[in-house]
Amino acid sequence: MIVLKFGGTSVGTAESLANVKKIVENLEDEAVVVVSALGGLTDRLIATARMAADGNEEYRSEWDAMVKRHHDIIEAVVGDAARRAMTLEAVNPILDELRRLYDGVNLIADLPAKTLAQIVSTGERMSSVIVAAMLGGASHVNSLEVVKTEKWFDKNIAATEVTTRLLREALSAPGLTFPVVMGGFISSDVSTGEITNLGRGGSDYTAALVAAAMDADVLQIWTDVDGFLTSDPRIVKNARVIERMSFVESMDLCTFGAKVIYPPTIYPVFHKNIPIRILNTLHPEAPGTFISDSQGKGANGVAGLSVLRNEALVTLRGRMASNPADLSTRSFNALARKGLSVHLVAGTAGINAFSFALAAADIPSAVRLLKEEFAPELVDGQIEVIEVIENLATLAAVGDNIKKMPTIPGLILNILANEGIEVLAYSDKASETSLSYVIAEKDATPALKLLHRALFEMQ
Numbered sequence: 001m002i003v004l005k006f007g008g009t010s011v012g013t014a015e016s017l018a019n020v021k022k023i024v025e026n027l028e029d030e031a032v033v034v035v036s037a038l039g040g041l042t043d044r045l046i047a048t049a050r051m052a053a054d055g056n057e058e059y060r061s062e063w064d065a066m067v068k069r070h071h072d073i074i075e076a077v078v079g080d081a082a083r084r085a086m087t088l089e090a091v092n093p094i095l096d097e098l099r100r101l102y103d104g105v106n107l108i109a110d111l112p113a114k115t116l117a118q119i120v121s122t123g124e125r126m127s128s129v130i131v132a133a134m135l136g137g138a139s140h141v142n143s144l145e146v147v148k149t150e151k152w153f154d155k156n157i158a159a160t161e162v163t164t165r166l167l168r169e170a171l172s173a174p175g176l177t178f179p180v181v182m183g184g185f186i187s188s189d190v191s192t193g194e195i196t197n198l199g200r201g202g203s204d205y206t207a208a209l210v211a212a213a214m215d216a217d218v219l220q221i222w223t224d225v226d227g228f229l230t231s232d233p234r235i236v237k238n239a240r241v242i243e244r245m246s247f248v249e250s251m252d253l254c255t256f257g258a259k260v261i262y263p264p265t266i267y268p269v270f271h272k273n274i275p276i277r278i279l280n281t282l283h284p285e286a287p288g289t290f291i292s293d294s295q296g297k298g299a300n301g302v303a304g305l306s307v308l309r310n311e312a313l314v315t316l317r318g319r320m321a322s323n324p325a326d327l328s329t330r331s332f333n334a335l336a337r338k339g340l341s342v343h344l345v346a347g348t349a350g351i352n353a354f355s356f357a358l359a360a361a362d363i364p365s366a367v368r369l370l371k372e373e374f375a376p377e378l379v380d381g382q383i384e385v386i387e388v389i390e391n392l393a394t395l396a397a398v399g400d401n402i403k404k405m406p407t408i409p410g411l412i413l414n415i416l417a418n419e420g421i422e423v424l425a426y427s428d429k430a431s432e433t434s435l436s437y438v439i440a441e442k443d444a445t446p447a448l449k450l451l452h453r454a455l456f457e458m459q
């Protein structure tokens, strides 16, 4: 079995959907096709919900446009008249539900989180029905019934055991015809049944959960670029396709901001050793990127560069900071208990400062948790101050062999210093496979371009 995931741009227009049809029809294996909402729709669904809640009556014409877009797509891609009528019968009630939800939030002038989740779910609910109809002879499995989440602090995370069981039951049901089409991203709470989702970009994760549950041969992620590139192509024009990379490299690059795969996606397939292929729906003959358990090569040991924006740096200063091991264990445990994670750690024995980077959005909770954890030390002066600097970015160079290239850390620091880019903290220890640097947000784009040129464009 193979699992294919088509992102928003792959299902955004009649033309790209025609490519999806060709790709799926050419398959010989049993396939599960996971689709995102029509390109850009999730953003529009959210923006329109906010409009409605804010009393902006234009939400009505936005809804009209969504109706037209879905009707036009159905008209264009579902050839058979009877099947087209059935598709409209399935999609129209979802559009009506969406309208009632918008009218509801407009009436109460509020947008509760669970209502927003129901609103955004309509995107994948509709696109999956449309793609199943387009493929003719395909079955549709309702992701809301088989992909389950549970609460983890204020987040919804996949309830993997029950999801695996439900996916296996649904996808091995007698009489099920392949290909099977499912909506990505959408899910429901394991205990309340309320509609939830796996987070923005989460269709990749749905596909990985399916691939792992079914022991698929490969997970194909079809998107709008030729593969996993050495850097974000929207920033670095000369970014090039990485032909082969390891699971760990892809995991590091995605955790540090490469948007091409939603980070939690990699773990379930890595665990089952199911390779991932990144492919371009608009250019299906391109070889793409093959991600597996074999070690990546990379130029100079570096597979790629990525950047996380909206970061902040927390520094604990004081005598106690000269013992970074103890400080890090206590800090990270305190943060992890509330579901906060840290992106980079910089601390050197003997220096009275210990720093780590994390998402700026997590700063208010992080500072509160650290003040609680270190209350005694803040009183007796072992920790003098907890400092926060915002408007930062964390830049990462990733490669399986990066630690075997002793000149790389110095080279990167030199390149940045020569351009006057200040590195506020860096870490060559946190992971075996990445080097990371905290710089000002405004320096992120020039730094990425400079490093890319030096590491990938100069040979």
Ligand code: ADP
Pocket (backbone or CB within 6 Å): 006, 007, 008, 009, 010, 036, 201, 222, 223, 224, 225, 227, 228, 229, 230, 231, 232, 233, 234, 257, 258, 259, 260, 261, 304
């Ligand atoms: P989809 O809708 O198919 O899920 P996304 O927009 O989520 O597509 O992800 C694909 C996009 O990720 C590309 O269009 C590209 O602009 C961006 N991207 C960022 N970093 C990288 C990278 N290192 N390699 C490839 N694409 C990247």
Ligand code: ASP
Pocket (backbone or CB within 6 Å): 007, 008, 036, 037, 042, 043, 123, 184, 185, 199, 200, 201, 202, 203, 204
């Ligand atoms: N449609 C969702 C989003 O835009 C999920 C996805 O595309 O992966 O975030």
Ligand code: MG
Pocket (backbone or CB within 6 Å): 007, 201, 204, 259, 260, 261, 262
């Ligand atoms: Mg995506």
